[in-house]
Amino acid sequence: MHTEYTRCVVVGGGPAGMMAGLLLARQGVEVVVLEKHGDFLRDFRGDTVHPSTLRLMEELGLIHEFLELPHSRVTTISVETPAGRTDFADFSKIGGNYPYIAFMPQWDVLDFLARKAKQYPGFRLIQNAEATELVREGGEVLGVRATTPQGPLELRADVVIAADGRHSAMRSSAGLQPAVSQAPMDVLWFRLSRKPDERLTFLHTAQGFVLITIDRGTYWQMAYVIPQGAYETVQAEGIERLRADVGAVGEGLGARMEEEIRSWDDVKLLTVRVDRLRTWHRPGLLCIGDAAHAMSPAGGVGINLAVQDAVAAARILGPVLRAGRAPSRQDLNKVQKRRELPVRAVQLAQVHMLADLYPKDRQATVERPLAARIVRRFPFLNRWTAWFIGVGLRSEHIGKAAKAGAVGATG
Ligand SMILES: Cc1cc2nc3c(=O)[nH]c(=O)nc-3n(C[C@H](O)[C@H](O)[C@H](O)COP(=O)(O)OP(=O)(O)OC[C@H]3O[C@@H](n4cnc5c(N)ncnc54)[C@H](O)[C@@H]3O)c2cc1C
Secondary structure, three states, X not given: OEEEEEEEEEEOOOHHHHHHHHHHHHOOOOEEXXXXXXXXXXXXXXXXXXXXXXXXXXXXXXXXXXXXXXXXXXXXXXXXXXXXXXXXXXXXXXXXXXXXXEEOOHHHHHHHHHHHHOOOOOEEEEEOOEEEEEEEEOOEEEEEEEEEOOEEEEEEEEEEEEOOOOOOHHHHHOOOOOEEEOOOEEEEEEEEEOXXXXXXXOEEEEEOEEEEEEEOOOEEEEEEEEEOOOHHHHHHHOHHHHHHHHHOOOOOHHHHHHHHOOOHHHOEEEOOOEEEOOOOEEOOEEEOHHHOOOOOOHHHOHHHHHHHHXXXXXXXXXXXXXXXXXXXXXXXXXHHHHHHHHHHHHHHHHHHHOHHHOOOOOOOEOOOOHHHHHHHHOHHHHHHHHHHHHOOOOOOOOOHHHHHOOOOOOO
């Protein structure tokens, strides 16, 4: 096994890992990101870029280039129930330069972050590199072992950032166990072609399902939300019911469902998981993003919270690493302390406050979700729902060192 040393190893090149890598490298910290896949191509992995993330791109001086990536913009989240339509969240009212959600393929976002990070000499991304276990000594994490295209690698570092997602192997290797909440639903994802200028309400509720329609320009990205654990039942009901349910939501959709959704192979199941670590760290290790807290897809907040974690981690740990020290337990705990409140607040909203927005069984109709009823009664609240989703509590800022961003950049 080949052994190397660096200041920080980030395991996982998702939104949390790539942002952490970029921000540390901008501060002049030597950092290696290990990503087990050879590219960033992943379908239905969440493509929502919220105002909070757009503002970070502005702070980094990258916003103009970032917004040149293909994307569509959503300013209102509307909910259509049998009781009527409600504009549940209106981003145009939250102020600031980015009053919308940008829908942008996640691989484009990750490619962009990787390209920017590679301009810093201290940054290295190794793809097709899977971290298999932590290197530990006396309860302290000293690095990771990984399989790489060049053979087995032991990478020692002053800190390991586990950003390896909701099934984090690094978290397990450290003996950290998340507390799991009852996830309120599962989701079936699929695409359907879109006619030019076709409009659909963002969220429909009906008998036994909720349909979310995301405008991706040439196609609709559809989320057919079903009761938790109901996938087998849904399959047993037949693909015809899925086609009919979606067909009833908009004119012409039925025919397209027949043509384009030929079998269950055209549909991808997301088993929703909502969990949270009690302690996000061990000496020498910090978990961020989904590795610390898997979110429900409600509100499309997963990516954005992962990015916010990365910003807090880089702002707090960057100066410590740059000063040549290994982050202490207190440093690692500062990151958790900073980020735990927003995560708890969002999970609370996803699991409890929106609970009656999700179908309980395949017969029940979601008629009048409380949250939608409240906003219907007091429409001015849709500014605050948009703020909570798009910006949220404790919105992070890049910090002076990463903002300056001049540490050895090339290109
Ligand atoms: C189907 C689906 C749809 C979703 N929809 C949305 C949405 O619309 N909006 C939204 O905001 N969120 C959505 N999410 C959630 C969102 O994708 C996550 O919250 C977000 O990606 C978390 O970012 P992360 O960087 O923490 O983890 P991830 O994005 O999971 O990234 C982890 C990375 O680590 C890599 N990795 C894992 N193990 C190892 C290892 N051992 N060694 C090296 N690399 C490793 C993985 O390949 C991956 O690239 C969705 C999730 C899924 C699964």
